[in-house]
Amino acid sequence: MKLALRNQNPDTRIRKLLNIALITVLSFVSVASPIQAFSKRSETCPSDVETLMTRMLKDLPGYSNRVAQRSRIGDRSVEIYNYILVAGNPEFEPLPLSNLQYEPELPDETKQVFFTTLERQYTPTEAILLQNYYWLFLTPTSEGWRLVLLFSQLADLEQGDLPLPPQNAMNGAIGQGIKLWLKDCRAGVLKQ
Numbered sequence: 041m042k043l044a045l046r047n048q049n050p051d052t053r054i055r056k057l058l059n060i061a062l063i064t065v066l067s068f069v070s071v072a073s074p075i076q077a078f079s080k081r082s083e084t085c086p087s088d089v090e091t092l093m094t095r096m097l098k099d100l101p102g103y104s105n106r107v108a109q110r111s112r113i114g115d116r117s118v119e120i121y122n123y124i125l126v127a128g129n130p131e132f133e134p135l136p137l138s139n140l141q142y143e144p145e146l147p148d149e150t151k152q153v154f155f156t157t158l159e160r161q162y163t164p165t166e167a168i169l170l171q172n173y174y175w176l177f178l179t180p181t182s183e184g185w186r187l188v189l190l191f192s193q194l195a196d197l198e199q200g201d202l203p204l205p206p207q208n209a210m211n212g213a214i215g216q217g218i219k220l221w222l223k224d225c226r227a228g229v230l231k232q
Contacts, residue, residue, distance in 0.1 A: 085184040085225040089151045092178075092185060093130045095230070096221050097155060100127040104217030111213070121162045122170075124214070130155045150179045150188055157214065170195045174214060175206065184226035190215045 086092045101124040108122065134152035153176045161168045172195050177188040192209035209215045224230050 084228055085222075087180070089153065089178060089185075090130075090132060092225070093132075093153050093155070096218065096225075097127045097130060099221055099230070100214070100217055101125060101157075103221050104213040107216040107220070108213040122213070123160050123162070124217075125158045125160055127155060127157045127214075150177050152177055174209065176218070185222050187215070187218050187222060190218065 086095065104124045104127075108124075112121070131154040132151070155174050155176065157172045157174065159170045159172060161170055173193045175189075175191040175193075177190070178185050179188050180186075187210070190209045190212075191206040192212070192214065193206045194204050221230075
């Protein structure tokens with residue numbers, strides 16, 4: 041290529057270099073245009089928490105089950121498996137927390153949502169249905185919704201047992217599933 045360009049006059053050389061540059065630019069544009077078209081078609085995350093939770097709870101079992109499956113790949117010693125069958129029944133009436141904190145410096149935009157999951161737990165001998173309760177704290181940011189806290193209260197196994205205390209569920213399958221779903225929602229890659 042160098043030899044062919046050196047032996048030609050300067051105008052022909054410049055024209056060929058411009059053609060090569062144009063072909064290079066067009067190839068980058070043709071690769072970038074499907075990505076741009078996809079991002080234009082995708083929706084942004086809903087700004088109201090009710091719509092957000094309706095969409096999230098529909099997808100949450102799939103997200104959380106994938107998180108649980110990936111965590112079990114490295115540890116085959118566990119003989120009890122939980123699968124989230126359905127998540128739903130969101131309630132948006134927050135518990136009053138103002139008397140439990142110092143005077144806030146910034147306005148509190150955190151939203152509280154309560155929801156339940158129906159899970160099936162497989163042991164070596166049987167399958168058990170569990171209903172678990174979650175208390176979710178979300179906050180809106182300039183990029184979209186973020187998970188702040190997640191508490192769970194697991195279902196009692198026997199009728200009449202004392203309720204179990206709430207536990208931090210941020211790093212469990214449900215908490216990680218919520219984080220992944222919110223990340224996908226902010227990226228605009230969720231299907232309607």
